[in-house]
Amino acid sequence: MTLLAAALDARLHAHAPYSHFQVGAALEAGDGRVFVGCNVEISSYGLTMCAERVAAFHAIAQGARGFRRIVVVTDVPRPAPPCGACRQVLWDLCGDIEITLVNLQGDSQTFSLSTLFPRPFDDHAMA
Numbered sequence: 835m836t837l838l839a840a841a842l843d844a845r846l847h848a849h850a851p852y853s854h855f856q857v858g859a860a861l862e863a864g865d866g867r868v869f870v871g872c873n874v875e876i877s878s879y880g881l882t883m884c885a886e887r888v889a890a891f892h893a894i895a896q897g898a899r900g901f902r903r904i905v906v907v908t909d910v911p912r913p914a915p916p917c918g919a920c921r922q923v924l925w926d927l928c929g930d931i932e933i934t935l936v937n938l939q940g941d942s943q944t945f946s947l948s949t950l951f952p953r954p955f956d957d958h959a960m961a
């Protein structure tokens with residue numbers, strides 16, 4: 835299964851009863867394993883977790899490291915980029931990975947995370 839197919843499939847599992855905005859993500863680790871995530875919304879809205887963070891936490895919990903790229907799928911005319919919280923989490927856990935944003939029409943855009951998240955806060959910023 836390709837990374838895109840995995841992200842499309844994960845999106846179908848989104849739990850988004852409030853926004854009805856379904857997001858799927860698939861993160862490829864250094865050893866080739868793929869970890870998926872979907873957004874999970876909670877009635878106390880602030881507890882909601884984005885698809886990208888679910889994928890990243892899932893991967894870390896499975897012992898994966900050395901991430902290469904992530905594909906994020908949304909159903910909007912302009913494929914949606916990760917929110918600020920997800921950019922920080924991906925930076926900390928994955929470094930400067932490639933991020934491909936795709937919609938259901940197959941439009942896609944690829945960025946490096948450092949382009950989307952310049953001058954990040956991280957352990958270097960505390961030195």
Ligand code: THU
Nearest residue numbers: 853855857873884885916917920
């Ligand atoms: N969402 C994601 O899954 N990823 C993002 O980077 C942005 C937002 C989800 C959270 C919420 O369930 C819905 O999209 C609307 O904000």
